């Protein structure tokens with residue numbers, strides 16, 4: 236299927252690693268132009284050079300997305316280089332373990348800044364350009380918004396808000412034909428996931444106990460599987476899909492995990 240993404244300019248936050256890297260590379264493979272926005276210049280440039288080496292088009296923008304001015308810069312640099320924006324993938328985030336008991340008001344607000352505010356800020360600054368192209372937004376959420384996890388209030392609040400904003404923005408953007416959707420991963424092997432599992436007392440045992448509870452094929456979701464759904468939603472092939480929260484999680488969130 237031709238997804239119709241040739242020459243479409245798509246911003247992917249956190250697009251250098253993990254799920255974001257898979258999305259960036261798939262957009263480029265479909266003929267789109269990727270703008271990778273993330274905090275590490277070296278990581279961004281590595282993924283951009285991988286894409287260019289494979290015959291694709293990409294730009295790196297260094298941005299600490301918790302900072303409003305850096306979000307503004309992502310949009311201005313994209314428009315300065317390409318003159319338009321067709322899509323925004325709000326993906327960057329981290330499960331940062333700011334708990335109710337173990338956190339603090341300051342750390343909670345910082346977690347919202349790192350996981351939630353830039354989803355709004357980038358959408359806000361990109362809006363005039365998305366209106367011009369009838370572009371669209373795909374947010375990457377988390378099953379934590381639905382299931383909870385414990386000891387991660389800031390992240391859970393951010394991901395819950397992203398689900399709410401998916402519906403809210405989809406309604407507000409109807410007059411402009413801008414679609415908004417969210418993809419929900421549960422357990423995906425990425426650098427972030429590896430760091431988290433290795434922070435636990437018995438990482439290998441914990442990993443085995445998690446994968447044993449993933450209903451579909453008792454395995455983790457791959458970044459490529461998240462990317463496939465995300466890029467389909469970004470594409471004009473999803474032209475009548477908006478306000479949807481799509482779980483790409485092997486049934487982890489909604490199926491009965493006690494069934495073996």
Ligand code: NAP
Pocket residue numbers: 248249250251252253254255272273274275278298299300301326327328329330349350375376377378419420421422423424425426427428
């Ligand atoms: P990852 O491997 O850590 O990649 C995320 C990328 O985003 C990294 O390059 C990271 O930079 C960058 N980034 C994160 N926060 C940033 C910020 N505030 N400013 C600038 N750059 C930032 O993460 P991932 O596992 O692919 O996760 C991607 C998304 O999926 C996140 O929204 C996460 O909540 C969601 N998710 C993942 C899973 C999973 O199982 N992996 C499950 C549910 C939801 P650094 O490496 O320098 O920090």
